[in-house]
Ligand SMILES: Nc1ncnc2c1ncn2[C@@H]1O[C@H](COP(=O)(O)OP(=O)(O)OP(=O)(O)O)[C@@H](O)[C@H]1O
């Protein structure tokens with residue numbers, strides 16, 4: 001008898017059959033990956049398991065340890081030993097790390113929260129995980145990678161029998177991923193069953209016992225990982241063979257569009273600590289400039305400081321098309337023709353409660369609708385363009401963004417910035433959480449934009465992505481430029497050497 005059995009699960013949303021009779025089993029001590037394209041139904045399946053979608057809102061049976069379960073909410077599933085780490089971070093930014101981890105189950109004596117106990121237990125948990133994070137720091141002040149690790153610590157604090165991880169490594173560095181995997185191996189040895197959702201097939205193959213592929217809400221198959229290859233999994237996912245995912249690039253560079261001189265930015269919590277140190281660069285019309293570096297190298301801080309969005313102190317000179325511009329705020333950066341697809345789509349990219357249409361037209365509202373801010377017809381046409389070209393999977397532009405699958409949300413963010421008609425587009429981790437098929441589409445789109453004369457600055461922790469798309473690669477290490485390579489010379493070895501400071 002398996003630890004978990006999900007039988008013929010059907011889940012419908014208005015107009016969408018997200019799960020169409022999915023079956024899934026998990027053994028104790030098994031690492032079982034769940035893969036599929038954006039919108040295939042992976043997150044939805046795990047939300048039925050965890051009671052986010054309560055009993056009665058789906059069809060089919062959820063059986064844990066031989067008992068049919070009828071969860072009314074997350075608390076019920078937690079009590080049955082299920083812990084889930086959601087794709088979208090669900091920490092409260094205003095609370096500290098410790099407060100977040102013990103939210104709703106704070107250790108208390110006579111009804112009073114025992115703070116020293118809470119922080120003591122948090123420290124211990126973080127130490128167990130080898131995480132160097134201050135339990136008393138506000139979560140909002142942590143980088144997105146560290147927030148993700150706090151989320152994982154929180155799930156582990158529940159001592160689950162079934163642990164669900166929905167894209168847990170999207171924001172982690174390689175060494176953080178290794179830390180996480182070491183923890184997961186330990187849990188596996190203790191008999192914890194794990195469901196692992198990821199678009200990173202390397203990780204899937206490194207860890208999995210079995211792999212289940214979903215497509216369009218249906219189970220395509222469950223196989224032993226040893227019997228599959230990456231190519232085969234991709235084929236099962238998208239239902240066709242996928243060739244080279246990077247486009248052929250022939251970019252003709254024009255004049256310099258953006259020049260940044262001597263940019264220095266300081267840490268938010270330690271005002272004297274430089275996170276970017278004297279960086280200068282330029283990018284030309286029609287050029288893709290890749291910025292490589294490890295997490296913490298200062299790549300996001302660099303982009304945010306140019307854009308006028310870095311919350312810490314910073315100084316720099318910005319020249320757009322030969323003119324000195326001040327760019328004190330994101331609004332002024334947008335006016336000067338800079339677009340910014342950010343890595344944290346909830347914070348800067350997307351308003352989950354609003355429709356795709358509203359989201360896509362937010363930043364570009366003025367430009368798109370001219371003098372009439374309520375010209376819905378033109379907006380709809382405008383929003384339909386990128387919705388089509390990026391293949392956003394949704395019924396209509398009036399679909400609420402929060403109901404889209406993770407990858408499709410990312411496409412909406414990209415579409416929104418394209419509508420602002422930028423001269424320079426900053427892309428910070430543009431394909432985080434995006435499936436291979438859709439990645440290929442986004443790469444083609446980036447290439448097309450460059451061919452049309454857009455200057456693009458690309459930050460990505462996926463080295464193949466930086467190398468596959470960039471005409472020139474600038475490498476940062478601890479806030480400084482440690483290398484610059486044109487396409488022909490940018491080999492993984494050289495870039496990694498510069499990124500680790502061994503140049
Ligand atoms: N709350 C909701 N309301 C309406 N539709 C929804 C809702 N949640 C999910 N859907 C739809 O159900 C389908 C499956 O979405 P789901 O989030 O499960 O995909 P996924 O496999 O996790 O994709 P990704 O890899 O992009 O995270 C999608 O078409 C999505 O738009």
Ligand SMILES: [Mg+2]
Nearest residue numbers: 043087405406
């Ligand atoms: Mg998902």
